[in-house]
Amino acid sequence: xxxxxxxxxxxxxxxEARALALESLxxxxxxxxxxxxxxxxxxxxxxxxxxxGARAVARAWVDPGFKRRLLAAPKAAFAEIGVTEHQVEExxxxxxxxxxxxxxxxxxxxxxxxxxxxxxxxxxxxxxxRSRVVVExxxxxxxxxxxxxxxxxxRVWDSSADIRYMVLPLRPDGTEDWSEDQLAALVTRDCxxxxxxxxxxxxxx
Amino acid sequence: xxxxxxxIAGLEGLPRRNGELVFEAPWEGRVFGLVVALxxxxxxxxxxxxxxxxxxxxxxPDADYYAKWxxxxxxxxxxxxxxxxxxxxxxxxxxxxxxxxxVI
Numbered sequence: 001x002x003x004x005x006x007x008x009x010x011x012x013x014x015x016e017a018r019a020l021a022l023e024s025l026x027x028x029x030x031x032x033x034x035x036x037x038x039x040x041x042x043x044x045x046x047x048x049x050x051x052x053g054a055r056a057v058a059r060a061w062v063d064p065g066f067k068r069r070l071l072a073a074p075k076a077a078f079a080e081i082g083v084t085e086h087q088v089e090e091x092x093x094x095x096x097x098x099x100x101x102x103x104x105x106x107x108x109x110x111x112x113x114x115x116x117x118x119x120x121x122x123x124x125x126x127x128x129x130r131s132r133v134v135v136e137x138x139x140x141x142x143x144x145x146x147x148x149x150x151x152x153x154x155r156v157w158d159s160s161a162d163i164r165y166m167v168l169p170l171r172p173d174g175t176e177d178w179s180e181d182q183l184a185a186l187v188t189r190d191c192x193x194x195x196x197x198x199x200x201x202x203x204x205x
Numbered sequence: 206x207x208x209x210x211x212x213i214a215g216l217e218g219l220p221r222r223n224g225e226l227v228f229e230a231p232w233e234g235r236v237f238g239l240v241v242a243l244x245x246x247x248x249x250x251x252x253x254x255x256x257x258x259x260x261x262x263x264x265x266p267d268a269d270y271y272a273k274w275x276x277x278x279x280x281x282x283x284x285x286x287x288x289x290x291x292x293x294x295x296x297x298x299x300x301x302x303x304x305x306x307x308v309i
Contacts, residue, residue: 011300011301011302011303012300012301012303013232014301015232015269015272015275016230016232016300017297017298017300017301018275018279018293018297019232019235019236019239019275020232020296020297020300020305021293021296021297021299021300022236022239022275022279022288022293023235023239024296024305025288025292025293026239026243026282026287026288029287029288031243031246031287032239032242032243032246036242037235037238037239038238039242040237040238040241040242041234041237041238112231114228114231119228119231119234119235119238120231127306
């Protein structure tokens with residue numbers, strides 16, 4: 001592939017290179033794992049997690065007007081819920097429907113809508129996910145625990161430095177009388193990457 | 206919550222907006238995660254890292270906040286002799302020159 005230059009025109013900054021060097025060496029020496037670093041980030045999820053994206057999804061589920069705006073002009077819609085900083089040219093929200101399931105990837109590096117989803121998980125940055133989800137998305141999704149029915153089309157969206165994607169999942173059945181806050185709690189990071197669907201806990205449903 | 210988590214939760218210097226931790230770029234989150242993950246390991250005490258962080262803040266008060274974390278963390282691991290400066294420099298050059306795939 002010739003895409004790296006068009007994708008990531010710049011080498012990592014000095015600070016990025018130092019952070020990468022530390023992580024890779026500490027992992028090689030067996031002092032920690034990237035999964036442990038992810039675990040720390042998950043532990044602080046309420047602080048730095050995907051709540052911005054989740055709030056937008058829940059609002060879209062209860063407010064058809066907001067949903068239209070979120071799909072048509074995502075940045076402006078996010079501004080309505082107080083998210084005004086994106087640091088990226090374009091944010092695109094792709095909607096799951098009964099016949100289409102969307103999943104996002106960055107095949108060349110790790111472009112990710114982190115301003116609305118928090119920090120990317122390590123598997124998102126892994127070479128196997130980046131290369132395989134494009135070629136055999138159903139297989140990869142199944143391995144991650146999501147079986148997409150054969151009559152549902154799977155669309156894979158490849159992020160770039162200029163365009164980031166986020167999935168608007170389908171509202172689960174049985175949540176008709178739920179509040180926006182209750183709904184937001186169902187929307188995980190993985191749902192908005194497209195490798196999971198919001199699930200109603202059986203104890204609550 | 207571990208002691209480290211509590212220490213982090215109580216850190217007043219962490220950039221926050223409406224109470225939420227704020228990272229201006231993904232590498233800042235990685236550095237934060239690296240420090241917290243490693244200081245849960247015996248022999249890599251959070252208080253020792255914190256002393257180095259405070260020293261960095263005193264040394265260069267105007268530097269980017271997580272750049273101070275990065276500098277303090279480099280000193281932290283070098284002092285414990287788990288990495289050498291040469292290893293760190295050569296790995297950093299590999300990333301900077303894109304000889305290694307820089308995925309952050």
